């Protein structure tokens with residue numbers, strides 16, 4: 001029907017096409033007409049159960065830019081240099097992690113307490129140890145300590161976590177907290193081959209991540225393990241992976257549930273009717289249905305991904321849940337990067353190893369996410385490189401990777417460290433590291449799916465795609481061409497090169513395929529856009545105006561504009577000049593909006609923000625959406641008056657009463 005209408009219109013217009021100016025005009029009309037029909041027919045259908053304010057996607061109905069005429073991808077993401085001098089100036093060599101003690105007397109291996117040989121030699125032979133179990137209390141914020149119980153070398157762990165205390169010769173004393181996987185018969189009995197669908201791929205999933213690491217920073221800070229992963233293991237890195245929102249939840253929720261926070265039931269602390277996050281459609285539950293044993297853990301328990309702004313879990317979300325370990329450990333070893341003689345990232349990797357030891361032949365889904373080094377620091381992650389390398393080598397040598405899909409990843413790039421002040425840092429925030437490694441068995445059994453992931457690594461991809469890929473592992477539905485009218489698509493299907501941020505529902509603010517141009521701050525529309533940002537910031541904190549300062553404009557450091565209309569026209573002219581035929585505008589539409597991205601500061605408090613303003617040309621309306629504002633510098637204690645009650649207001653509120661430092 002579309003073709004027919006285009007054809008008919010074209011024929012009717014033929015007389016006009018002879019005149020040069022009329023031709024230009026007519027062709028434009030035809031394009032607009034065709035595209036509106038196309039647009040109506042192809043609107044993505046999304047269940048928007050709990051959608052609050054969703055940005056207007058009108059601007060997105062155009063494709064991205066083609067910087068290179070030979071590049072036929074609609075979205076051309078920037079190619080960045082990890083070692084550009086500007087970026088390297090932010091990086092330095094960190095000092096290694098130093099633990100307060102040299103060696104733990106006790107360690108855990110496959111759910112069993114072990115005494116270290118050195119400790120036995122130095123402080124033995126009669127080392128006396130006891131432990132108290134550490135378990136989750138009634139909520140995500142409580143831990144319970146069991147009674148003190150003596151133990152010997154080789155005794156089994158009763159629960160996953162324990163604080164241990166030992167005495168040896170010369171009245172030497174040792175204390176630490178340990179994590180492992182305790183033997184739980186019902187979990188070993190869970191899996192039965194009949195639980196897998198015929199269409200299930202049946203591989204273990206191990207997803208290991210570091211917080212706030214762009215693809216470039218992963219290469220800079222984790223060079224050895226990166227080389228091993230890509231060269232020796234054949235890992236595939238998604239070069240066009242683009243975030244879909246601000247911060248960790250906006251990355252992990254799409255991956256783990258397939259939804260944005262706004263589509264899921266309200267879980268934010270301080271909001272009416274907010275509930276725990278247990279009811280979200282967590283993908284680990286889908287794996288569990290197939291008999292998988294599940295594991296999830298992150299550090300920095302005081303700012304847990306689902307516990308800081310949200311209410312956290314009512315019940316433990318996975319079979320093995322790390323939170324009580326870090327709650328207890330971080331409380332007692334707050335100032336250190338170690339628990340006992342072991343750095344916290346190594347604890348986390350060891351807990352992953354124990355999972356593979358304990359459930360050697362059982363299907364398992366594991367997700368481990370470490371934040372402490374990379375969340376607020378630029379270079380410190382380097383201290384984990386050797387250990388990550390060793391962890392990967394251990395997995396490979398022990399043949400644990402033979403039936404495991406390994407994912408190394410991050411949620412987003414740096415959000416508020418110095419790196420973020422550079423233009424490349426701004427792009428890097430939006431392009432985190434994300435990668436897959438498939439075992440030989442997978443490549444043999446699913447060669448087409450594997451080839452597609454490789455191809456797709458050069459195409460725009462998002463966290464929603466990762467979720468679809470998980471679902472495709474659970475119930476594989478073939479390898480054809482992905483239907484990009486859907487927001488998320490499985491990476492096992494070939495993603496057409498015509499995919500744009502619009503298809504993937506990436507807002508302009510986050511889309512890295514757009515070319516922005518600098519504009520003058522004195523421009524009348526820029527001034528209106530700037531006031532729209534200040535107004536928006538104040539409207540967000542309006543309900544708390546009795547405690548939060550009204551914000552005023554500080555300094556505007558940069559304004560850039562995206563007006564696809566001009567570019568669409570240029571493209572049109574180019575292709576019309578080339579061969580006189582209609583350009584392929586399959587996803588372009590006439591410009592109805594102009595976008596401004598503004599980097600400004602506010603006072604009091606010197607908050608730095610980056611916001612995208614949508615200027616609707618026809619109604620001359622300037623709109624800023626909640627989800628398109630980034631806070632670029634730390635707010636520290638400034639929002640203390642709302643931090644506990646309304647944590648989602650932290651980036652915006654500068655309390656009238658400031659705590660003295």
Ligand SMILES: *[C@@H]1O[C@H](CO)[C@@H](O)[C@H](O)[C@H]1NC(C)=O
Nearest residue numbers: 110111183356357358359360
């Ligand atoms: C670890 O312990 C479990 C439970 O006793 C056992 O099934 C498994 O085989 C052990 N793993 C290794 C690698 O020895």
Ligand SMILES: *[C@@H]1O[C@H](CO)[C@@H](O)[C@H](O)[C@H]1NC(C)=O
Nearest residue numbers: 421422423426557558599608
């Ligand atoms: C944004 O503004 C801050 C503070 O004025 C400045 O330091 C930074 O360089 C700016 N970033 C960009 C990308 O212009």
Ligand SMILES: *[C@@H]1O[C@H](CO)[C@@H](O)[C@H](O)[C@H]1NC(C)=O
Nearest residue numbers: 197199471474475476477478
């Ligand atoms: C597997 O996917 C197919 C195709 O999408 C669907 O019809 C079927 O219901 C799915 N099976 C399960 C168990 O989810």
Ligand SMILES: *[C@@H]1O[C@H](CO)[C@@H](O)[C@H](O)[C@H]1NC(C)=O
Nearest residue numbers: 056616619620621622623624
């Ligand atoms: C501008 O657009 C927004 C979002 O579409 C709408 O809520 C607002 O009422 C509009 N304002 C004006 C003055 O038209």
